Amino acid sequence: MDETTDPNLKSFIPVSEDSHFPIQNLPYGVFQRSNDEKPRIGVAIGEYILDLSILEKEGFFNDTSLSETHVFSRSTLNDFMALGKKAWDEARHVISSVLRNDNPALRDNKELQRKCLVPQSAAKMCMPVSTIDFTDFYSSKYHASNVGAMIRGPENALYPNWLHLPVAYHGRASSIILSGENFHRPWGQILPDNEKTPIFSPTQALDFELEMGFYIGVGNELGNPIPIDKATDHIFGMVLVNDWSARDIQKWEYVPLGPFLAKSFATSISPWVVPLTALEPFKCEGVKQEPEPLPYLRLEKNWTFDIKLEVYLKTQKLTTPYKIVSSNFKYLYWNIAQQVAHHTVNGCNLQTGDLLASGTISGPTVESLGCLLEITQLGRRPLVLPNGEKRVFLHDYDSVIMTAWCQGNGYKVGFGNVTTTVLPAQLKSHPK
Numbered sequence: 001m002d003e004t005t006d007p008n009l010k011s012f013i014p015v016s017e018d019s020h021f022p023i024q025n026l027p028y029g030v031f032q033r034s035n036d037e038k039p040r041i042g043v044a045i046g047e048y049i050l051d052l053s054i055l056e057k058e059g060f061f062n063d064t065s066l067s068e069t070h071v072f073s074r075s076t077l078n079d080f081m082a083l084g085k086k087a088w089d090e091a092r093h094v095i096s097s098v099l100r101n102d103n104p105a106l107r108d109n110k111e112l113q114r115k116c117l118v119p120q121s122a123a124k125m126c127m128p129v130s131t132i133d134f135t136d137f138y139s140s141k142y143h144a145s146n147v148g149a150m151i152r153g154p155e156n157a158l159y160p161n162w163l164h165l166p167v168a169y170h171g172r173a174s175s176i177i178l179s180g181e182n183f184h185r186p187w188g189q190i191l192p193d194n195e196k197t198p199i200f201s202p203t204q205a206l207d208f209e210l211e212m213g214f215y216i217g218v219g220n221e222l223g224n225p226i227p228i229d230k231a232t233d234h235i236f237g238m239v240l241v242n243d244w245s246a247r248d249i250q251k252w253e254y255v256p257l258g259p260f261l262a263k264s265f266a267t268s269i270s271p272w273v274v275p276l277t278a279l280e281p282f283k284c285e286g287v288k289q290e291p292e293p294l295p296y297l298r299l300e301k302n303w304t305f306d307i308k309l310e311v312y313l314k315t316q317k318l319t320t321p322y323k324i325v326s327s328n329f330k331y332l333y334w335n336i337a338q339q340v341a342h343h344t345v346n347g348c349n350l351q352t353g354d355l356l357a358s359g360t361i362s363g364p365t366v367e368s369l370g371c372l373l374e375i376t377q378l379g380r381r382p383l384v385l386p387n388g389e390k391r392v393f394l395h396d397y398d399s400v401i402m403t404a405w406c407q408g409n410g411y412k413v414g415f416g417n418v419t420t421t422v423l424p425a426q427l428k429s430h431p432k
């Protein structure tokens with residue numbers, strides 16, 4: 001076990017038991033204190049951000065392979081991610097050490113603290129990673145079976161390929177947005193029930209999808225697949241993902257090539273990237289895979305992470321967020337190493353900053369269904385909110401709030417949240 005994840009570590013910065021950001025986490029993000037300040041890189045600690053660009057200037061990383069790289073003064077994490085696992089580990093050890101309560105270097109230097117500790121409430125978070133390619137998997141057997149059964153009947157719930165390979169599609173990276181950034185209900189082609197020709201309309205079936213994603217730190221050369229036992233060396237860290245979906249647009253367009261405009265209008269992510277190292281203590285046994293996958297996808301034992309997931313809904317009338325989903329990352333059938341191995345097995349090159357998302361994470365219980373399509377059983381069972389409001393799909397000004405954390409003994413290694421509000425369709429974007 002890496003010493004930076006020791007449950008006994010304490011920071012001199014106070015961190016409450018409910019905080020997502022104890023010294024065992026140290027997630028990376030990009031922030032700015034004002035609009036005219038250049039974005040820079042920091043880690044979250046309690047209610048503060050430690051400004052790594054200042055530590056870098058002060059020489060804290062001089063004894064590591066990061067020396068002279070200036071990666072923490074950049075406005076995305078990409079250059080740091082591209083340095084590879086040795087540099088990530090070295091940086092993490094320096095940062096952990098600087099924040100420890102038994103290290104006087106920053107603890108007793110009030111002037112340095114004034115320069116490099118920024119209250120999160122005084123900072124604006126920015127897009128952490130520049131992403132060229134976004135791939136979305138479909139790795140929850142519960143989700144794939146539920147959706148398949150609703151559409152094709154329980155006998156044909158899963159397509160024959162599903163248990164042999166992690167199904168995925170190439171998503172759209174340009175419309176990845178950060179938590180707090182809202183979007184307008186998209187327009188598109190929709191085929192009304194019992195009609196033969198489509199209409200052009202704002203989607204009437206806007207849904208969220210509870211997902212998690214991971215960033216590729218170091219890619220592979222074209223033609224050189226990443227073997228499954230090396231896959232995690234290429235993964236930098238994880239974020240929460242809300243993969244917005246317009247179900248009516250999707251239903252009309254997806255045959256035969258899969259999702260397109262129903263998915264590409266917005267995908268929300270949380271601002272803090274949790275390093276894979278911080279998740280190590282929460283590794284757990286994954287779902288048993290039957291039949292056994294082909295050798296290139298074979299693990300000694302399927303492993304995953306125990307990450308608790310929740311989704312809350314807030315409406316214009318219901319201002320206290322109401323919990324509508326409790327799920328867990330561990331319910332996924334295919335694990336992240338298998339996803340990397342499969343993605344590259346044909347020689348496809350992954351690149352620094354690529355985002356690979358899990359697909360909707362649904363579990364075995366009614367509470368753990370990860371999107372409205374499943375929760376409402378294709379609209380047959382509307383969701384009833386505590387104030388009597390009903391939802392089949394999302395209304396304008398509804399806010400969806402997702403959160404995720406690993407539960408330690410007396411501390412949480414968390415992802416913060418991803419919060420997005422649906423804005424009304426824009427008339428001006430309606431081309432005649």
Ligand code: CA
Binds near residue numbers: 136209211243359360
């Ligand atoms: Ca998805």
